[in-house]
Amino acid sequence: MTRSVFITAIHGIPIAEHWGHSVLDLATSAAEPLLRSDIASRIGALIVGNMLSGYLNSQENLAVAIADRLGMRGVEAIKTEAACASGAAALRLGYTLIMSGCHDNVLVVGVEKLCDGSHSKVVEGLALANDFETETMMGLSNTNLAALLTQLYCEAAKIDHSHFAKWVIRSYQRAKQNPTAMFRNGLTTGQYNRSPSVSSPLRVFDCPSIADGAVALILSHQPFDLGGGSSIEILGVDGASDSLAVTQRTDLLELSACRISANRVLHNAGCDFGDILHLELHDAYPIIAALSLEAIGLAKKLEGVDFLNQLILLGDSKQSLELLTFGGIKGRGHPVGATGLYQILDLIASMNRSTLDDSLGMAQCLGGLGSNCFTTILRKGPL
Amino acid sequence: MQRTPETCPLRIVASFGTIYWSKPIATIEWSDCGILSWGSYVPTFRLDTNLISDQWGGQSSSSKSLANIDEDATTLGLEATRRSLRGCSIAPDQLGCLLFGSESKPYSAKASAITIAEAIGATPWLGAADLESACRGGIEGLFRLVDSISNKRFSYAILVASDVAHAAIGDALELSASAAAVAFVLGPATECSFVLSYSVTYCTDTHDFHRRDGSSFPVHGGRFTGEPAYFRHTLAAAQEFMQRTETKPQDYRFAVFHQPNAKFPIEAARRLGFSPAQYEPIMFADRLGNPYAANSPLGISLAIRQCDVGDKVLVTSYGSGAGSDCFAIQQVRPRPTLIVDDKSANSGNFVRTYADYLRMTRRIKRETE
Numbered sequence: 001m002t003r004s005v006f007i008t009a010i011h012g013i014p015i016a017e018h019w020g021h022s023v024l025d026l027a028t029s030a031a032e033p034l035l036r037s038d039i040a041s042r043i044g045a046l047i048v049g050n051m052l053s054g055y056l057n058s059q060e061n062l063a064v065a066i067a068d069r070l071g072m073r074g075v076e077a078i079k080t081e082a083a084c085a086s087g088a089a090a091l092r093l094g095y096t097l098i099m100s101g102c103h104d105n106v107l108v109v110g111v112e113k114l115c116d117g118s119h120s121k122v123v124e125g126l127a128l129a130n131d132f133e134t135e136t137m138m139g140l141s142n143t144n145l146a147a148l149l150t151q152l153y154c155e156a157a158k159i160d161h162s163h164f165a166k167w168v169i170r171s172y173q174r175a176k177q178n179p180t181a182m183f184r185n186g187l188t189t190g191q192y193n194r195s196p197s198v199s200s201p202l203r204v205f206d207c208p209s210i211a212d213g214a215v216a217l218i219l220s221h222q223p224f225d226l227g228g229g230s231s232i233e234i235l236g237v238d239g240a241s242d243s244l245a246v247t248q249r250t251d252l253l254e255l256s257a258c259r260i261s262a263n264r265v266l267h268n269a270g271c272d273f274g275d276i277l278h279l280e281l282h283d284a285y286p287i288i289a290a291l292s293l294e295a296i297g298l299a300k301k302l303e304g305v306d307f308l309n310q311l312i313l314l315g316d317s318k319q320s321l322e323l324l325t326f327g328g329i330k331g332r333g334h335p336v337g338a339t340g341l342y343q344i345l346d347l348i349a350s351m352n353r354s355t356l357d358d359s360l361g362m363a364q365c366l367g368g369l370g371s372n373c374f375t376t377i378l379r380k381g382p383l
Numbered sequence: 384m385q386r387t388p389e390t391c392p393l394r395i396v397a398s399f400g401t402i403y404w405s406k407p408i409a410t411i412e413w414s415d416c417g418i419l420s421w422g423s424y425v426p427t428f429r430l431d432t433n434l435i436s437d438q439w440g441g442q443s444s445s446s447k448s449l450a451n452i453d454e455d456a457t458t459l460g461l462e463a464t465r466r467s468l469r470g471c472s473i474a475p476d477q478l479g480c481l482l483f484g485s486e487s488k489p490y491s492a493k494a495s496a497i498t499i500a501e502a503i504g505a506t507p508w509l510g511a512a513d514l515e516s517a518c519r520g521g522i523e524g525l526f527r528l529v530d531s532i533s534n535k536r537f538s539y540a541i542l543v544a545s546d547v548a549h550a551a552i553g554d555a556l557e558l559s560a561s562a563a564a565v566a567f568v569l570g571p572a573t574e575c576s577f578v579l580s581y582s583v584t585y586c587t588d589t590h591d592f593h594r595r596d597g598s599s600f601p602v603h604g605g606r607f608t609g610e611p612a613y614f615r616h617t618l619a620a621a622q623e624f625m626q627r628t629e630t631k632p633q634d635y636r637f638a639v640f641h642q643p644n645a646k647f648p649i650e651a652a653r654r655l656g657f658s659p660a661q662y663e664p665i666m667f668a669d670r671l672g673n674p675y676a677a678n679s680p681l682g683i684s685l686a687i688r689q690c691d692v693g694d695k696v697l698v699t700s701y702g703s704g705a706g707s708d709c710f711a712i713q714q715v716r717p718r719p720t721l722i723v724d725d726k727s728a729n730s731g732n733f734v735r736t737y738a739d740y741l742r743m744t745r746r747i748k749r750e751t752e
Binding site for chain 2: 115118
């Protein structure tokens with residue numbers, strides 16, 4: 001037996017350096033507003049997506065810690081970890097619990113508190129997503145790997161790294177209208193060009209920002225009006241994996257986990273990619289955004305960055321596809337375990353902005369440099 | 384070489400002109416203690432921080448002062464103290480107390496204050512101790528003396544703030560850790576050109592720059608250094624002081640802030656509502672670096688040097704750990720002037736290589752004799 005799954009409530013706190021708040025404070029701030037109605041007593045499970053609560057915040061068994069804080073002792077409590085896709089993995093598990101009939105209502109929380117550690121400790125923590133024996137132990141961080149991929153891509157496509165700049169600037173521009181984004185001042189070409197180099201050819205603004213954040217949502221087997229007289233249904237969440245080490249991939253410039261995960265969810269949801277009108281990608285680094293577009297088939301091989309730049313040239317409003325409407329990870333910041341659910345928050349906001357009564361949206365969340373991927377399809381439909 | 388306030392030789396000419404008293408505003412609580420005279424010593428050597436970033440990467444576009452191999456916080460403090468005494472006519476044995484604020488004092492148990500007091504001939508009958516509160520140790524000491532002089536425990540005292548700051552090789556702090564000392568001779572307000580108000584202090588146990596006992600080098604607090612540390616304490620103390628005294632930014636000629644770098648004090652000043660004319664003339668971080676405990680005192684010396692009678696200066700210190708003090712200084716009469724030759728301030732003496740810097744900071748030394 002499978003049932004429909006709906007998002008019946010969602011709330012995200014602003015992404016920032018929340019100096020005065022612990023990881024539990026952040027999760028509570030996100031979830032408490034959703035629990036004021038009688039729904040709280042009918043929640044059967046709390047699924048928490050988080051990557052580094054043990055490494056940085058000295059707290060594992062995080063789902064129990066949060067359930068306890070929220071006064072929800074007795075619920076089934078599980079933390080899911082899939083590197084930067086932890087939030088999406090939590091959504092996958094929550095979705096499956098309702099779809100399969102195990103629970104009627106599930107609270108899903110994505111939370112990350114990265115600002116508790118020194119910069120070097122956080123970078124080391126984030127590198128835990130990669131292959132320790134062949135990558136991390138050699139001193140490679142996520143940014144180094146992304147930089148190497150970018151160099152490879154530029155060489156293969158015969159382009160300059162500056163081709164990626166416009167996309168970064170557009171992301172920061174879009175984030176100005178995102179109430180939960182960390183960066184709301186925009187970015188000029190001058191500021192981008194003057195920014196320090198981090199790992200050649202990546203500059204500061206090419207890299208995702210260390211930040212704290214939390215999003216909570218309630219999944220239910222029955223719909224609820226999330227605004228504008230429409231419901232948000234999850235048509236599917238599916239994951240796929242690739243080699244852990246970037247260097248072990250058959251083609252270093254192909255994110256096959258993205259391709260497989262997208263195909264799986266489209267198949268299981270019974271839709272075509274052409275039906276998707278709103279898209280959130282995992283644009284932690286511009287190279288990943290470009291490779292994701294190629295993986296899901298929106299752009300041809302080595303033409304991902306061209307596609308991004310075409311989008312800007314033609315003007316986003318003239319596109320039929322709403323891509324990274326609110327700035328993506330670039331403008332939003334990257335509280336890793338919560339990012340997957342911030343994508344859902346932004347996707348719903350993008351879908352609610354549209355005048356169409358019935359539309360589909362897709363969010364793709366990656367772990368590591370594409371070693372893990374979860375793709376979600378949402379449907380905004382009439383109640 | 385461009386002549387800026389800190390590169391001009393300090394010349395004070397004796398004069399016995401008319402002295403008049405300017406009444407301070409009733410809402411600021413003025414103490415009965417003032418600054419009789421002051422002296423500063425910034426070591427002559429300069430390091431272009433490009434020499435550091437060329438080695439370890441990163442970007443920099445500034446310089447900092449560098450103590451020579453035979454200098455330390457005590458020797459710098461002594462030189463500043465000697466200079467401060469030249470600006471007034473009190474005898475060393477008239478001093479009731481000498482306090483020394485530093486976070487790089489040579490002995491963990493032996494007061495540099497006593498060494499300096501001995502060297503200037505102020506011993507044996509005076510109070511003397513060293514204070515530490517990161518970069519605000521000197522300012523904390525200042526107000527212990529303000530209280531004592533206002534309560535007439537003694538008439539005269541000296542506050543010395545001095546540091547020869549070190550940082551670990553390759554650490555970000557290497558770009559700013561510098562050296563300087565400032566000494567203030569304090570006396571009864573009726574004898575001084577500059578009167579001090581009582582202060583407001585805001586302190587919390589906040590993670591920031593620190594140095595563990597036994598460690599040669601401090602560790603900085605990363606991004607904690609910003610909003611939760613520097614800005615929280617600086618803004619809280621300054622806002623509280625201005626609120627209590629019912630004063631506004633426009634009431635002050637200058638605003639002195641702790642300058643750990645060139646950006647933070649400007650941002651603090653901007654948030655509080657001060658204009659560039661109130662802080663730009665006293666900025667030194669880009670040229671001299673951060674001399675830790677001597678930081679705010681150096682800012683004070685640069686500000687009061689440019690004041691006229693009736694002007695007020697708002698001072699907000701900051702020390703990691705963390706705490707901020709906020710107080711006002713007002714010039715109430717023309718400052719007395721004595722001729723003092725201050726060659727060291729007139730420096731363009733840049734070290735040539737990173738190796739010179741390593742030798743002067745005792746990181747490398749001869750291995751054979």
